[in-house]
Amino acid sequence: MKSIRNLFLIAIVMYFTIGSSVLLTSVYALSSSSSKTSESSESSESRVSSSLSSKTVSVRPIATTRTAESRVSERSESSRTSSLELRDVKSIEESLKDSNTALSAYKAAKTADKLTALIALGTKVIDERISFLSNQLTTKVTTEVNISSENKTKLINLISEEISNLQLEKAKIQALTNITELKVEVKNIYEEHRIYATFGPKIYGLIASYRMQFLTLKLETTLSRVETTIQENQANLPNYESINEYLTNSKAEIATSKGYITDAITKFNSMEAAKDTKPAKDLHEKGRDDLAKAKKSLEKVKSYLKQIGSLIDKRTSSSNESSKSNSSETSRAN
Secondary structure (H helix, E strand, O other): OHHHHHHHHHHHHHHHHHHHHOOHHHHHHHHHHHHHHHHHHHHHHHHHHHHHHOOOOOOOOOOOHHHHHHHHHHHHOOOOOOHHHHHHHHHHHHHHHHHHHHHHHHHHOOHHHHHHHHHHHHHHHHHHHHHHHHHHHHHHHHOOOOOOHHHHHHHHHHHHHHHHHHHHHHHHHHHOOOHHHHHHHHHHHHHHHOHHHHHHHHHHHHHHHHHHHHHHHHHHHHHHHHHHHHHHOHHHOOOHHHHHHHHHHHHHHHHHHHHHHHHHHHHHHOOOOOOOOHHHHHHHHHHHHHHHHHHHHHHHHHHHHHHHHHHHHHHHHHHHHHHHHHHHHHHHHO
16 A cells, blocks of 8 residues: 555656646746847847948937836736846846947047947947856856756857857957948847847747756656556556556657657757848747647646546545554454
């Protein structure tokens, strides 16, 4: 009977494990907001790129403080927005204020000082992106508990590579002495790197995928333990067939979930920075859809585990009542 009780305890552990897994939607909302933030940033980048391409030297600011606050307020009203998400958004938009200052200085500079002011602007916008990668994204990866060490290394390498690219671009900008060439390079910061528009959502998507993958594999291992215990106690389980059917269905749904997670990872990894961000955005949305489908499969597993736990609990309760009855009869006989 001890093994039956242990089986019930394992089922309870599984129930709470899957409970953690299906809560991933709130975590993955970060990726959704990152995408929204990138759209605002992308719009601003387009305006700056257009200004740098024109023959005039006037450049409109990236965003006003009021507009930034308005966007943050709108996000706070979204049911899918988390507190961590808002901190990310505010941090990005606070850094854009520094760009406004650099842009204003460039606009106000005399012709002879335009080169210096534009170098300062290019340096500032690159530093903003490096800070986003080094602090927000890297911290998010390193502090995540439910991601394997191997996948953490993959993500850190992706971020480090992007930081290196930005540092090379900054060195190139700071060495230029021709303002026409410099305008092209500063414009490329916005048009080619697209850190906020593409890379940020890509990393958030991969974090969510790897987290769900980690928990699903953990659940699969626990399910295997339960299956072994059930088979060992088959003779003591009159409802064995029902329990086994729930286990079979659970394994099938886990396999389905793993397939969707793998598809999502492939899509997020395929997101590439480009002047046209639509292909990357489409991949991002499709990856989110895959994770939503994976979540539905895990929710089914949670339902099956609840049924297994109920059947085992019923069997355990029945056995306990029988033991008490036998003990009582023995006492009366004595």
